[in-house]
Amino acid sequence: MPEPSPLILDDVVITRSGRPLVAVDARIAPGEVLTLMGPSGVGKSTLLAQVAGFLAPAFEAGGRIRLGDDDLTDAPPERRRLGLLFQDPLLFPHLSVGGNLAFGLPAGDGRAERRRRVDAALTDIGLSGFADRDPETLSGGQRARVALMRVLLAEPRAMLLDEPFSRLDAALRDEMRRLVFARVRERGLPTLMVTHDREDAEAAGGRVITLTAPGH
Amino acid sequence: MTPFERAIRPFPGLTLALLSLPVAAGLVGVVAPAFGWLPALGGETLTLSPWRALLQAPGLADMLCLSLVTGLASSVIALAIVTLFLGAFLGTRPLRWVQRLLAPLLAVPHAAAAIGLAFLLAPSGLASRLVSPWASGWEQPPDYLFPGDPAGLALIAGLVLKEVPFLLLMSLAALPQCRAEERLRVARSLGYGRLNAFLRAVLPGLYPLIRLPVYAVIAFAGSTVDVAIILGPSTPPTLAVAVVRWLNDPDLALRFQASAAALLQLGVTALSLLAWWLAERLVARLAAGWLIGGVRARGERLGRTLAAGLTALSILMLGASLLGLLLWSLAGWWPFPAAWPSPMTLDAWRQGLASGATPLAHTASLGLASTLLALALAIGCLEAEALRRRTLAPRTQLILYLPLLVPPVAFLYGLVQWQAQLGLAAGWLAAALGHALFVLPYVFLTLAESYRRLDPRWGQVAAALGASKARVFWRVRLPLLAAPIGAAAAVGFAVSVGQYLPTLLLGGGRLATLTTEAVSLASGGDRRLTAVFALGQLALPALGFILAAGLPRWLFHHRVSDSTAT
Numbered sequence: 001m002p003e004p005s006p007l008i009l010d011d012v013v014i015t016r017s018g019r020p021l022v023a024v025d026a027r028i029a030p031g032e033v034l035t036l037m038g039p040s041g042v043g044k045s046t047l048l049a050q051v052a053g054f055l056a057p058a059f060e061a062g063g064r065i066r067l068g069d070d071d072l073t074d075a076p077p078e079r080r081r082l083g084l085l086f087q088d089p090l091l092f093p094h095l096s097v098g099g100n101l102a103f104g105l106p107a108g109d110g111r112a113e114r115r116r117r118v119d120a121a122l123t124d125i126g127l128s129g130f131a132d133r134d135p136e137t138l139s140g141g142q143r144a145r146v147a148l149m150r151v152l153l154a155e156p157r158a159m160l161l162d163e164p165f166s167r168l169d170a171a172l173r174d175e176m177r178r179l180v181f182a183r184v185r186e187r188g189l190p191t192l193m194v195t196h197d198r199e200d201a202e203a204a205g206g207r208v209i210t211l212t213a214p215g216h
Numbered sequence: 217m218t219p220f221e222r223a224i225r226p227f228p229g230l231t232l233a234l235l236s237l238p239v240a241a242g243l244v245g246v247v248a249p250a251f252g253w254l255p256a257l258g259g260e261t262l263t264l265s266p267w268r269a270l271l272q273a274p275g276l277a278d279m280l281c282l283s284l285v286t287g288l289a290s291s292v293i294a295l296a297i298v299t300l301f302l303g304a305f306l307g308t309r310p311l312r313w314v315q316r317l318l319a320p321l322l323a324v325p326h327a328a329a330a331i332g333l334a335f336l337l338a339p340s341g342l343a344s345r346l347v348s349p350w351a352s353g354w355e356q357p358p359d360y361l362f363p364g365d366p367a368g369l370a371l372i373a374g375l376v377l378k379e380v381p382f383l384l385l386m387s388l389a390a391l392p393q394c395r396a397e398e399r400l401r402v403a404r405s406l407g408y409g410r411l412n413a414f415l416r417a418v419l420p421g422l423y424p425l426i427r428l429p430v431y432a433v434i435a436f437a438g439s440t441v442d443v444a445i446i447l448g449p450s451t452p453p454t455l456a457v458a459v460v461r462w463l464n465d466p467d468l469a470l471r472f473q474a475s476a477a478a479l480l481q482l483g484v485t486a487l488s489l490l491a492w493w494l495a496e497r498l499v500a501r502l503a504a505g506w507l508i509g510g511v512r513a514r515g516e517r518l519g520r521t522l523a524a525g526l527t528a529l530s531i532l533m534l535g536a537s538l539l540g541l542l543l544w545s546l547a548g549w550w551p552f553p554a555a556w557p558s559p560m561t562l563d564a565w566r567q568g569l570a571s572g573a574t575p576l577a578h579t580a581s582l583g584l585a586s587t588l589l590a591l592a593l594a595i596g597c598l599e600a601e602a603l604r605r606r607t608l609a610p611r612t613q614l615i616l617y618l619p620l621l622v623p624p625v626a627f628l629y630g631l632v633q634w635q636a637q638l639g640l641a642a643g644w645l646a647a648a649l650g651h652a653l654f655v656l657p658y659v660f661l662t663l664a665e666s667y668r669r670l671d672p673r674w675g676q677v678a679a680a681l682g683a684s685k686a687r688v689f690w691r692v693r694l695p696l697l698a699a700p701i702g703a704a705a706a707v708g709f710a711v712s713v714g715q716y717l718p719t720l721l722l723g724g725g726r727l728a729t730l731t732t733e734a735v736s737l738a739s740g741g742d743r744r745l746t747a748v749f750a751l752g753q754l755a756l757p758a759l760g761f762i763l764a765a766g767l768p769r770w771l772f773h774h775r776v777s778d779s780t781a782t
Binding site: 052053054057076077078079081082083086090092093094095099102103104105106107108111114150151154 | 402408420
């Protein structure tokens with residue numbers, strides 16, 4: 001695996017019809033989790049969408065987004081290889097649990113080898129034997145773990161977390177926090193998280209940037 | 217229970233009965249004469265002789281083959297174009313441009329589009345004029361057969377042109393239901409290219425939602441009469457056209473053979489749907505491994521180029537067809553290979569106005585009557601749903617599609633037999649009811665989503681203010697839904713204007729509309745008058761769409777000023 005690179009947000013500014021909405025300038029080292037905090041409506045998720053490559057056409061963006069020396073600013077989302085974890089697990093209902101994981105795996109290898117890697121990934125998150133299950137039959141916590149594993153199997157170069165724990169109940173939330181942060185550290189992935197929950201930031205243990213509503 | 221609730225409650229049952237009974241009765245009505253039983257024509261014994269006669273009809277195998285191939289091929293091509301287009305452009309600006317063109321494209325009646333295409337691509341059509349003689353070297357119209365080529369290519373092209381906008385509309389309505397945007401985002405953030413993400417992550421969720429519309433397209437394409445008369449080969453024609461020919465033959469004995477053929481048409485449609493269903497299974501099985509094989513970006517550029525090219529070609533062809541119709545309607549003298557008629561004249565329009573007044577009145581009155589009936593039934597059903605707070609079961613919704621899945625030529629012809637047997641008058645009323653059979657599904661499907669999505673709190677607020685259920689319906693829900701109701705009415709009116717077979721069969725062949733006139737003129741030689749009728753047939757629904765867009769705004773504007781004045 002190549003040496004992990006830092007994720008760099010170089011004077012990234014998002015505006016809406018000319019008015020600035022949110023501005024961030026940051027360098028996230030490999031294995032570091034940077035948390036963006038703030039009430040809803042300050043543009044946290046919009047910023048994340050810009051980093052991921054999904055900025056809605058109603059917004060304009062300035063500044064550069066880089067991964068090491070690789071400038072991602074104008075790359076389509078699929079070329080960025082940034083693992084994006086959404087609020088909802090969003091497992092594909094037309095695929096089995098194993099199919100969802102295989103969807104994340106890069107192409108190549110034989111069918112048997114892919115199946116072996118999917119099984120190993122399931123064992124890794126305590127779900128061995130679940131490959132042929134329908135995602136609908138999983139509990140909320142199980143779905144969240146499969147979603148995380150699907151992202152990791154795609155071999156991302158950095159992680160983007162969009163309020164990833166907000167839909168989980170309190171007990172699961174702790175467990176998922178530990179799992180997610182352990183995995184990004186272990187792989188040395190620079191990670192950008194947006195949240196409005198202070199406990200998320202504390203669990204991440206990294207720097208926190210607090211955004212305020214524009215004009216304040 | 218209030219009188220209002222008592223009045224609304226029977227609507228779903230009534231509507232489903234009105235849709236399913238004529239189809240069922242029509243099928244029964246076609247079975248009996250197919251086995252020789254039709255006392256009105258002296259057939260009083262059961263016999264297989266209609267089938268024997270049918271089997272000996274010259275070219276029967278070719279007819280069957282033509283119906284199957286044109287129906288399935290046009291559906292495959294149309295679905296492929298729509299899939300590629302959505303895959304390449306979902307969530308981008310070109311999709312929004314096309315979306316805006318969709319309503320006018322859908323408003324073009326089948327016959328008008330077919331006539332336009334025939335005029336565009338015929339040897340002396342606009343397309344060959346534009347490249348002659350400077351590029352093609354043709355001083356005379358080239359020698360190829362279009363429309364009416366024996367392989368049915370012209371027919372396939374005409375069907376594709378009209379099916380693409382329909383399937384696109386149905387898909388666009390279904391995309392939010394399968395959370396297409398989210399699926400696309402997940403797949404793209406996992407590194408899948410736009411088209412691959414769509415095919416692997418969105419299409420498996422989208423297709424089940426558009427399966428019924430796809431089946432309706434297959435059933436329509438394999439059994440259409442008007443498009444096949446205009447664009448299809450004539451010796452032998454498709455099976456559905458042959459049924460209508462035998463039916464209209466002065467030799468009444470041919471009616472028994474026509475019944476057998478109509479029943480055979482039902483079999484052909486069933487066979488097409490079965491073949492498609494088997495292909496679905498096969499594709500699903502073959503694709504299972506492909507979906508999760510992890511390939512991210514194969515064929516992206518090729519797919520996007522193809523999608524852009526095919527979509528542009530479809531829109532360009534429809535646009536050029538309409539331009540061609542306009543030019544022909546104004547042409548005085550237009551020798552080949554001139555690209556522009558000169559001089560231009562209004563003669564054809566004058567002639568059209570003189571002979572077209574009655575057909576125009578029939579078209580408008582049939583359209584208004586069938587649309588109003590369909591609208592009342594659809595709104596009644598949806599209001600009953602809202603009162604019961606439960607949507608119709610999926611199986612009952614299937615009944616809505618019944619008139620679109622059973623080939624009209626089969627059950628309409630059966631209804632004609634009942635008319636003859638029971639001595640019912642053929643004419644305007646029968647034709648208007650027949651139109652309503654085809655208008656109702658479209659009106660219901662167009663209106664259902666808006667009606668079901670209307671925030672129930674509007675009604676609750678009004679009820680809390682003391683409004684009765686009837687008052688909530690008349691004064692709150694209907695006004696709030698004015699725009700979608702207008703749109704559904706425009707769609708229904710357009711569907712009615714485009715109807716050929718119900719007018720021809722249930723009207724007893726004596727009820728002339730713009731569509732029946734345009735179809736019969738198209739097989740004659742007078743291009744100028746044909747163009748005038750095709751344009752008239754097209755202008756009426758267009759007018760409907762303009763009114764639908766403008767009227768609610770005007771009404772709403774008035775209501776605001778009224779309420780502020782009091």
